[in-house]
Amino acid sequence: MRYLSTRGHADPKRFCEILLEGLAPDGGLYMPSSYPQVDAATLEKWRGLSYAELAFEILSLYIDDVTAADLKALCDKTYTASVFATPEIVPLRALDGNLYLEGLSNGPTLAFKDIAMQLLGNLFEYELARRGEELNVLGATSGDTGSAAEYAMRGKKGIRVFMTSPHGRMSPFQQAQMFSLQDENIHNIAIEGVFDDCQDIVKAVSNDLAFKRKYKIGTVNSINWARLLAQVVYYFAGYLRSTSSAQQRVAFAVPSGNFGNICAGHVARMMGLPISHLVVATNENDLLDEFFRTGVYRVRSGSDTHETSSPSMDISKASNFERFAFDLLGRDPVRTKALFHDALLAAGGFDLHADASFAAASVRFGFRSGRSTHADRLATIRDTWERLDTMIDPHTADGVKVAREHMTAGVPMIVLETALPVKFSAIFEEALGRTPDRPARFDGIENLPKRMQVMPADVDAVKRYIVERVGL
Numbered sequence: 143m144r145y146l147s148t149r150g151h152a153d154p155k156r157f158c159e160i161l162l163e164g165l166a167p168d169g170g171l172y173m174p175s176s177y178p179q180v181d182a183a184t185l186e187k188w189r190g191l192s193y194a195e196l197a198f199e200i201l202s203l204y205i206d207d208v209t210a211a212d213l214k215a216l217c218d219k220t221y222t223a224s225v226f227a228t229p230e231i232v233p234l235r236a237l238d239g240n241l242y243l244e245g246l247s248n249g250p251t252l253a254f255k256d257i258a259m260q261l262l263g264n265l266f267e268y269e270l271a272r273r274g275e276e277l278n279v280l281g282a283t284s285g286d287t288g289s290a291a292e293y294a295m296r297g298k299k300g301i302r303v304f305m306t307s308p309h310g311r312m313s314p315f316q317q318a319q320m321f322s323l324q325d326e327n328i329h330n331i332a333i334e335g336v337f338d339d340c341q342d343i344v345k346a347v348s349n350d351l352a353f354k355r356k357y358k359i360g361t362v363n364s365i366n367w368a369r370l371l372a373q374v375v376y377y378f379a380g381y382l383r384s385t386s387s388a389q390q391r392v393a394f395a396v397p398s399g400n401f402g403n404i405c406a407g408h409v410a411r412m413m414g415l416p417i418s419h420l421v422v423a424t425n426e427n428d429l430l431d432e433f434f435r436t437g438v439y440r441v442r443s444g445s446d447t448h449e450t451s452s453p454s455m456d457i458s459k460a461s462n463f464e465r466f467a468f469d470l471l472g473r474d475p476v477r478t479k480a481l482f483h484d485a486l487l488a489a490g491g492f493d494l495h496a497d498a499s500f501a502a503a504s505v506r507f508g509f510r511s512g513r514s515t516h517a518d519r520l521a522t523i524r525d526t527w528e529r530l531d532t533m534i535d536p537h538t539a540d541g542v543k544v545a546r547e548h549m550t551a552g553v554p555m556i557v558l559e560t561a562l563p564v565k566f567s568a569i570f571e572e573a574l575g576r577t578p579d580r581p582a583r584f585d586g587i588e589n590l591p592k593r594m595q596v597m598p599a600d601v602d603a604v605k606r607y608i609v610e611r612v613g614l
């Protein structure tokens with residue numbers, strides 16, 4: 143398998159070459175040169191596999207520069223009942239009618255990002271050891287990504303994590319999750335500022351190429367292909383658990399922000415997994431819903447980006463959307479670049495409604511969409527609790543609300559649960575008049591000693607901190 147850039151950079155690469163990279167040199171995103179096909183007989187054969195075995199089968203189709211034995215060992219080490227609190231890893235639960243919830247949030251930080259990030263941690267450690275190199279992951283987080291990265295990289299050889307977060311602005315639970323880590327290779331930097339200040343610092347440090355090279359600065363952001371690939375696996379798992387024959391079709395509904403999660407569903411469908419529809423659910427930040435309804439893609443300004451009660455979906459642009467658009471445009475890198483580089487720079491968006499490709503988004507690629515508001519989240523959380531005895535988090539509620547608008551008779555609809563309620567407890571007083579359930583393993587986490595450094599929003603101060611810790 144070779145990987146190419148959505149913007150046409152003419153130097154196809156292998157998996158381990160792009161593993162530690164972010165964007166392609168031309169600013170595009172890496173994509174597999176083709177989608178390996180999985181036929182009905184193979185699907186039937188996979189029905190009895192454990193999650194780790196299934197992951198190995200699917201990853202093997204895309205990774206040919208890690209030996210089979212090593213890849214198997216990496217999957218076995220990643221997808222265990224002790225890390226994901228259940229032997230099923232992604233348990234499927236029936237709600238009502240033909241509606242299901244696939245539980246992706248049983249990992250260490252209680253959000254679906256653990257599923258890919260835990261694999262990434264093990265892949266990074268493996269590849270860095272093979273190269274005899276080190277990596278210093280620098281990131282900015284408002285909650286989910288940073289903690290998932292830290293729990294994936296803690297204690298890993300050759301890796302340090304420097305994670306900036308806005309001081310005092312994450313939920314007490316999220317702060318406790320991150321700051322209670324005592325591992326020597328994890329460095330929490332609480333910046334006196336807002337999330338944008340953190341992101342600006344990370345950009346400034348990464349744009350200093352000499353510093354970046356000398357101190358081996360890397361990232362773990364959502365455009366990393368390995369993260370997307372790891373997410374493909376749970377679409378297959380959800381399909382196999384909700385069907386009894388490979389003649390059946392299912393639909394998925396996905397609470398979406400940066401389009402990473404649902405893009406993995408697109409990849410699974412392109413591989414031949416019988417998915418009838420992929421339903422994009424957004425919150426009030428509805429640029430993806432707007433695109434699938436109208437053909438207009440419009441990046442939002444800061445003042446036009448809403449702070450909502452499903453904060454992990456509060457985005458102004460969808461960084462993985464270019465991957466799907468590349469397929470939608472017939473894999474034409476010139477057009478992809480014209481839209482995602484030229485048109486975004488010049489006009490902040492583009493309009494495909496009159497283009498023949500736009501109809502394909504729904505007809506050929508199976509996409510549907512919808513949006514959900516704070517009032518919808520409250521109503522959905524209440525309804526799911528009162529009628530179905532199930533507590534869902536606000537992001538998952540966006541998924542359930544939109545899923546119900548796109549049901550087809552006889553086709554199971556699987557909503558991907560992207561976090562557990564305890565992570566986003568603020569809305570539950572308002573929705574249910576009580577605090578959410580908390581898994582016993584997190585009892586008292588707020589009382590643990592905290593390890594973090596408070597710092598002004600100053601690039602040089604952060605650089606000095608890194609230099610001292612890396613010690614070069």
Ligand SMILES: *Cc1c(COP(=O)(O)O)cnc(C)c1O
Nearest residue numbers: 398399400401402403454560561
């Ligand atoms: C990251 C995240 C999302 C959005 O996922 P994308 O891959 O960015 O579309 C939704 N819900 C939760 C809880 C998240 O952490």
